[in-house]
Amino acid sequence: MYRGEKVGLHTRVFVTQTGLPTYETKDLGVISLEYKQYGFDHRILITGRDQTEYMRVVYAAAGEMIPAVQSVMTHITNGLIKFADGSKMSSRLGNVTSATDVLDAVNEHMSEKDDQQIRNGLALGAVKYAFLKQRLGGDVAFDPETSVSLQGNSGPYLQYALVRARSILEKASTLNETSDITLQEGERALVQKMTGFSDAVQQSTLEYAPHILCTYLYELAGVFNGFYEHNRVIGDERSDVRLELVKRYAEILDKGLELLGIERLAKM
Numbered sequence: 001m002y003r004g005e006k007v008g009l010h011t012r013v014f015v016t017q018t019g020l021p022t023y024e025t026k027d028l029g030v031i032s033l034e035y036k037q038y039g040f041d042h043r044i045l046i047t048g049r050d051q052t053e054y055m056r057v058v059y060a061a062a063g064e065m066i067p068a069v070q071s072v073m074t075h076i077t078n079g080l081i082k083f084a085d086g087s088k089m090s091s092r093l094g095n096v097t098s099a100t101d102v103l104d105a106v107n108e109h110m111s112e113k114d115d116q117q118i119r120n121g122l123a124l125g126a127v128k129y130a131f132l133k134q135r136l137g138g139d140v141a142f143d144p145e146t147s148v149s150l151q152g153n154s155g156p157y158l159q160y161a162l163v164r165a166r167s168i169l170e171k172a173s174t175l176n177e178t179s180d181i182t183l184q185e186g187e188r189a190l191v192q193k194m195t196g197f198s199d200a201v202q203q204s205t206l207e208y209a210p211h212i213l214c215t216y217l218y219e220l221a222g223v224f225n226g227f228y229e230h231n232r233v234i235g236d237e238r239s240d241v242r243l244e245l246v247k248r249y250a251e252i253l254d255k256g257l258e259l260l261g262i263e264r265l266a267k268m
Helices: 023-038 049-065 099-107 116-132 155-171 185-194 197-206 210-230 239-260
Strands: 043-048 073-078 081-083 140-142
Touching (some): 023 043, 023 049, 043 049, 049 073, 099 116, 116 140, 116 155, 116 210, 116 239, 155 210, 185 239, 197 239
Parallel strands (some): 043 073, 081 140
């Protein structure tokens, strides 16, 4: 039994009277095993809000058992997954939303024309992005239809944005290096937005806030769309400069999606 009152927490049983380990003991075992096997620099755990007090006790006990982990573990909580209208998602189990439930809901709103590999990549991208773009801590308002849209702030929208940029580069007969550093207005706006990538990644990392990177990538794609709409790329006298911008944009978007764990598709 761990007397948590001594550190401002509550008491929890770690071994029953019959000598059996409780969930608390098993969590301690996982932390110990992970530390021995991986020697982690920092351990981050995300659970529902209802686990807050439980994990505070487990972490306190772990810190006494393995002092080295006391300052290198972070527990982050999140809310429930609900439909955008506020209702809880249905489940085969009656009270828990499974990953399969979420993917099934997304697949129901996807186009039938894509092959299965593309559908799988889009479905997973849609689900991951729909959760990551929202700030951790609150309930997740999940809209399956919006999550697969190619017209809004969604995973498939960014996946398509990357496919589109790569298609532009493939259509170019050559991609010559250029020393031209003069930029026109539309080009300058794109360059200014691209320079913010490192800051977005750093801020997302330091604050444990992937939604910051999501917002940046969505805004970057919007700036690129404006650039491409008003600036001819292939066949223009400034093709070398603009193709270089498209290349750099595609590299940033590719890296950003990789950091979010979203598949970059070859075609859509």
